[in-house]
Amino acid sequence: MRLSRYFLPVLKETPSEAQIVSHRYMLRAGMIKQASAGIYSWLPLGYKVLKRIEQIVHDEQVRAGHIPMLMPTLQSADLWRESGRYDDYGQEMLRIKDRHDRDMLYGPTNEELITDIFRSHVSSYKDLPLTLYHIQWKFRDEIRPRFGVMRGREFLMKDGYNFDLTKEDALHAYNRHLVSYLRSYERMGLQAIPMRADGGPIGGDYTHEFLVLAETGESEVFYDSEITDLKFGDRAIDYDSVEQCQAVLEEFTSRYARTDETHDEALFNLIPEARRRNARGIEVGQIFYFGTKYSDAMNATVQGPDGKATPVHMGSHGIGVSRLLGAIIEASHDDRGIIWPEGVTPFHCGIVNLKTGDAEADAACEAIYAALTALGLEPLYDDTDERAGGKFATMDLIGLPWRITVGPRGLKNGIVELTSRRTGESVELPPEQAIERIAQIYGKAV
Amino acid sequence: MRLSRYFLPVLKETPSEAQIVSHRYMLRAGMIKQASAGIYSWLPLGYKVLKRIEQIVHDEQVRAGHIPMLMPTLQSADLWRESGRYDDYGQEMLRIKDRHDRDMLYGPTNEELITDIFRSHVSSYKDLPLTLYHIQWKFRDEIRPRFGVMRGREFLMKDGYNFDLTKEDALHAYNRHLVSYLRSYERMGLQAIPMRADGGPIGGDYTHEFLVLAETGESEVFYDSEITDLKFGDRAIDYDSVEQCQAVLEEFTSRYARTDETHDEALFNLIPEARRRNARGIEVGQIFYFGTKYSDAMNATVQGPDGKATPVHMGSHGIGVSRLLGAIIEASHDDRGIIWPEGVTPFHCGIVNLKTGDAEADAACEAIYAALTALGLEPLYDDTDERAGGKFATMDLIGLPWRITVGPRGLKNGIVELTSRRTGESVELPPEQAIERIAQIYGKAV
CATH class of the missing domain: 3.40.50.800 (Anticodon-binding domain)
Incomplete structure (x- = not known):
């Protein structure tokens, strides 16, 4: 691209509304422009980085055997009533009435919709295992959006859902996601550490959050310093191999690494003092196994080998695609500007x-x-x-x-x-x- | 892809809600599933075709020198009040209130938002010409959504906007779009005929609609049969050449071809009777030049060579990306199913x-x-x-x-x-x- 023919509106001055460095640099480098509170237009330079990150996420999901599709942004409230989350979700869910006065919402996540697709089309264990994912815009009506794309209201997220016959199969899907996420972040030039976390409104007590260490992180984290020496690197992996995926999980999660939500001071103190770290982190992804929570509520069953209907074991797995731009900049910049890792740079x-x-x-x-x-x-x-x-x-x-x-x-x-x-x-x-x-x-x- | 590991839920029976062949086949081939009225999930096979069409549109826009970016789906009502369209747009605009009771809307189109970006960042004629485009989900709250993705409520559209100093420059941008659209449709295996059309709520009296001939088309069209012999083909084109682009416009629009909105029986009857055609067509794109309609209303000016502030000449140009799947199937199928053109087939x-x-x-x-x-x-x-x-x-x-x-x-x-x-x-x-x-x-x- 010739700059004379491009649209790169760099700003000389630092916009006063930006409190953190990634937000400042994204505005100054002409990557984004706020359209309204917590909602951004992606100017050409920002859009290019967004697409590169999205492509890495796609590549690694497909490599892991997960199948891309696309669900819409707007959903009917009915499915959310069925799962019981319509009332639970609170004011962060953007509720909408259409011209026929029907209750709709702008999807903050997609467990209900994907479970509905699953139960409509899959009835036999022979069609399992199945993992579907999409990368789509979501909306959460944050009461106080801030930090640019790091805590925006309209944001791009990859969310994937696995459907399995047994808990063991579902945990293998969980491990596949962990591996594919490690690979994705490394390709983006990021070290994201899987940490034991809390289920929150998705549910499930088997969950890891991926955190990038950065002073501006919203989460307090506690970890064994040995964990930052781990790299997935170029190693070959067979995603069908239960043993190989399990070994990666063990390697990357056996050392102490927790967010403040699950922090256990007594366990932490068992680590030699020189290796104890207390820092801040930016959450860039989370994986969950939540068993039959949604399949029970929404009657998503398959006929098992014994001929009996059995609810499927599910998990959901998210990567914050748009927020990753902020996280990468927080982790990679100096006082003159951004330093893009080669894997995501807008121009080579x-x-x-x-x-x-x-x-x-x-x-x-x-x-x-x-x-x-x-x-x-x-x-x-x-x-x-x-x-x-x-x-x-x-x-x-x-x-x-x-x-x-x-x-x-x-x-x-x-x-x-x-x-x-x-x-x-x-x-x-x-x-x-x-x-x-x-x-x-x-x-x-x- | 091995079918045993894919998710291709084909249906044996024809769903009763589908009135036209493209809707029937998209449901039966496991390409889409209705999520709610006029809103669809794109199952893996449908998603693959959607992405291929999107990629062709991107390729041809970039080739024409137009710059990709991305605007959000939700917009503040304020900009639409400024242009005067907030009240004009009627019930097809999905109006939303956020948790702070602010008026928002799900964008049906983006003239206001792009004009706001332009006026915030461009102040000199030296930064022109400029054409920005994006491919993003839109929403129009159709009172009676039907025909599957052909007249859905949530739909994917490419919309591009040119900003030029003079009417002549803007008409060159118009011609560039016409050429790039002809190329795009041909790569999809479609013949889409540019027809003189009506401005509608976008405005402007210089506009062409691109129509694919099909019995199920929503528009009645009248044309000279010679027009269906025209092909853009492989010819080389220099998009910077005013003459070359103008020549293509003349070649493809000099024969009679109009929708019923602009049909002129007297002119039509000047064509030899054997060449007069009256048929139905599916609209798959539209280009507009509307001068300073939005730049006047929203004060989008640049400093001209003479130092004076002058409102920019604009146009907007749309391709209905998701609707194209339906149009291609309407144009290319038999009684056993879909026949994908090589350019957009989900698998080769x-x-x-x-x-x-x-x-x-x-x-x-x-x-x-x-x-x-x-x-x-x-x-x-x-x-x-x-x-x-x-x-x-x-x-x-x-x-x-x-x-x-x-x-x-x-x-x-x-x-x-x-x-x-x-x-x-x-x-x-x-x-x-x-x-x-x-x-x-x-x-x-x-």
């Missing part, structure tokens, strides 16, 4: 032309732009006539992990500059080598 | 194993499945133990354009059967050649 590389209008500089930039594009990468080329200082400030603010700087002086010696946003380190090298380095970083064959 | 090819459990047949199917997958294609492999007749009926119903049938008898002679869903023609050939043919059809190098 910035190209700064130090002297737009200079024939040689223009041609070199165009050649680099064309070469990167031909590799299947998306560079952002600042071809405007702003001065160099302004161009650097914008690139630093929007946080592209790599920048190629092109100017007449360097070109005289056949070189351009390649700069890492994270370390600030620059190397001078011929354009072809800069392109090669970028290709390597993103795993593209030159 | 079906593989039917005539004798699941037979070692040779299983191995041959697995090899074909692996080969097609390695080519970047998505086959649907029916590995269930249903009898052959049932497998064929399902494949015909869900409408995959190509089917490879594998059985022990053919394998003895080294052959499988490749069948075209559209023509019903089958050829027998070795598995490698069947794979090659499928690869060719989808433009993949073997």
